[in-house]
Amino acid sequence: MATIKDIAALAGVSRGTVDRVLNNRGSVNPATAEKIREITKALDYRPNKAGLALAAQKKKIKLGVILFSTDNPFFADVLKGVHEKAEDLAGYNCCVLVKQIPINVDAQLNAINELLLEEVNGIALAPQNDERIRARINELYEQEIPVVTLNTDIENSTRIAYVGSNYAKSGKTAAGLLRLMTHHETYIGIITGSSDILCHTERIAGFVDALTPYQEHIHVVSIAETQDDEIESYEQTSRLLKEHPEINALFFAAGGVYGGCRAITALGLAGKLCVIAFDKAETTEQFLREGVLSAVICQQPRIQGRKPLDLLFNYLTSGELPDKEYNYTAVDIRILENI
Numbered sequence: 001m002a003t004i005k006d007i008a009a010l011a012g013v014s015r016g017t018v019d020r021v022l023n024n025r026g027s028v029n030p031a032t033a034e035k036i037r038e039i040t041k042a043l044d045y046r047p048n049k050a051g052l053a054l055a056a057q058k059k060k061i062k063l064g065v066i067l068f069s070t071d072n073p074f075f076a077d078v079l080k081g082v083h084e085k086a087e088d089l090a091g092y093n094c095c096v097l098v099k100q101i102p103i104n105v106d107a108q109l110n111a112i113n114e115l116l117l118e119e120v121n122g123i124a125l126a127p128q129n130d131e132r133i134r135a136r137i138n139e140l141y142e143q144e145i146p147v148v149t150l151n152t153d154i155e156n157s158t159r160i161a162y163v164g165s166n167y168a169k170s171g172k173t174a175a176g177l178l179r180l181m182t183h184h185e186t187y188i189g190i191i192t193g194s195s196d197i198l199c200h201t202e203r204i205a206g207f208v209d210a211l212t213p214y215q216e217h218i219h220v221v222s223i224a225e226t227q228d229d230e231i232e233s234y235e236q237t238s239r240l241l242k243e244h245p246e247i248n249a250l251f252f253a254a255g256g257v258y259g260g261c262r263a264i265t266a267l268g269l270a271g272k273l274c275v276i277a278f279d280k281a282e283t284t285e286q287f288l289r290e291g292v293l294s295a296v297i298c299q300q301p302r303i304q305g306r307k308p309l310d311l312l313f314n315y316l317t318s319g320e321l322p323d324k325e326y327n328y329t330a331v332d333i334r335i336l337e338n339i
Contacts, residue, residue, distance in 0.1 A: 002043035004319055010043075011036050016141050016158070023321045061094040063312050064115035064123040065305075067151075069102050072228050072255035073281035074301055075126075078151065081305020082124075089313055096309060103194050103227050105130045112136055121316055122146045124308035127154040129198040146315055148308040148322075151299075152199035160315060161322040163307045165299040165329055167199045171206025171253070173331050174276045177295050178249055179214060181274045186218045189240045189247045193228040193254030203253045203278075221247055226256040233259030241267055252277035261287045280334055288336050296339070300329035 004022075008015045013032060020028050021036045028036075065082050067075045079098065086096035097118055101107040105128050115123060123140065127133050127149055134157045137147045141158035153162045178188070190207070193200045204223070211218050221244050224236040233256025241247055241263070250273055252260055257277045264270055271291040277284060280298045287293040311322045 002040075002045045004045075007036060007039050007043065007045060010039050014142055015144050019319075019321065020158075061089075061092070061122075061313065061316060062118060062120040063089075063094065063096045063309055064112075064118070064120040065096060065098045065309070066108065066111045066115070066123065066125045067098070067100045068126055068228060068255075069100060071230055073258070073283060074255060074279040075100065075151075077279075077281070077301035078305040081302035082309065083305075084302065085306040085309040089309065092313070094313060103128065103197065105132055105196070108133060109136060112140075116145075120145065122148070122312035124148050124150055124312060125159075126151045127157075127159075127198075128194075128196050129154050129201075130196060146312060148311050150304045150308045152197050154198060161308075161311050161325055161327060163311070163327040163329070164304050165199065165331070166326075167202035168206035168209075170278070170297055170299065170331055171203035171208075172210040173297055173333065174203070174251055174253075174278075175207045175210035177297075177333065178251065178274055178276050179211065179218065181294055182218070182249055184217065186249050186274075187244070187246045188218065188220045188249045188251060189237075189244060190220060190223040191233060191237055191240070191250060191252045191254075191256060191260050192223060192225055193256065194225055197254070200254045207251060207253070226254070226259070228255035230256055230259035232256065234263045236260075237263035238267065241269065247273070249274040250276070254278070257281075257287070257293075258283040261292045264292055265290075280339070285339050288334070288339050291336075294335070296334045298332040298334055300332065303329055 004015050004018050008018045017028055018036055021033045067078060082098060097115060099111040101111050108128055122145060125147055134154055137157040137159050140147055147159040149159045149162045151164045190204060192204060195201055222240055224240050226233040226236050237260040274294045276295050277293055278297050280296055284293060284296050307327060
């Protein structure tokens with residue numbers, strides 16, 4: 001029975017190129033694509049899922065996971081999902097290696113290289129939206145090491161799927177909540193992680209876009225970056241509120257919620273601001289109960305930990321790309337009454 005490897009050898013291309021043609025993804029030279037289709041038809045190629053799965057169990061599969069820092073409690077819950085799926089996959093002779101890093105391109109590239117030294121077969125990655133990361137993902141695909149992005153995506157790459165929130169939708173949801181919870185003139189401060197993280201920038205874009213029709217009385221005053229660091233968030237939130245005493249609403253578009261809420265409390269503003277943040281954690285639940293936070297938007301972190309590994313394992317054992325490129329988690333709104 002013909003395999004993708006056979007088709008690639010006859011066509012004189014990589015398996016990754018064959019994958020892209022057979023699954024209508026990515027850019028391939030039209031003449032090369034037609035040649036691959038002709039060879040596929042001549043060989044009567046059919047993916048043998050059962051055979052590939054059986055072969056996979058006879059060899060050890062290694063999957064790598066790269067997440068952002070341990071300071072953000074959201075990723076602690078993502079990690080729980082990773083460990084749950086890793087336990088399931090252990091029965092299929094598959095192990096999972098995890099690395100947590102700060103928001104830093106060099107650190108992410110080093111983590112990828114370290115996983116390659118461990119001979120991983122696929123990587124689940126929360127990527128920075130940087131050209132060097134994009135190029136590395138594309139190189140990995142050509143080396144037949146698939147990447148699934150989670151929590152945040154990266155544009156124009158050959159990652160095989162994304163698992164996480166619909167950023168624009170979640171940003172618009174935050175704007176809708178804030179609009180319903182405020183009255184008269186509203187002055188908003190935005191606390192975000194990094195302009196190099198796509199989910200952070202697109203959440204803000206969705207947030208601002210949804211408020212555009214109301215800009216006569218709802219105003220975005222300033223945006224501060226914290227790199228998802230709690231100490232930096234405390235300092236930036238304090239600075240923002242002191243420099244702009246007119247601010248009566250805050251939007252936390254990323255991590256740093258704990259540090260920011262501590263700053264609000266220290267300034268005696270708890271309960272006096274409308275504050276929207278992301279992610280249910282012990283700290284956000286505490287601040288909801290204390291009236292510091294007004295609402296929290298959750299994004300199913302355990303699914304973000306489990307599903308990328310599931311997609312990678314299925315791809316490596318079946319040879320077929322995931323059914324969906326974008327695997328969005330639910331937008332789950334929590335307030336004091338349902339936390």
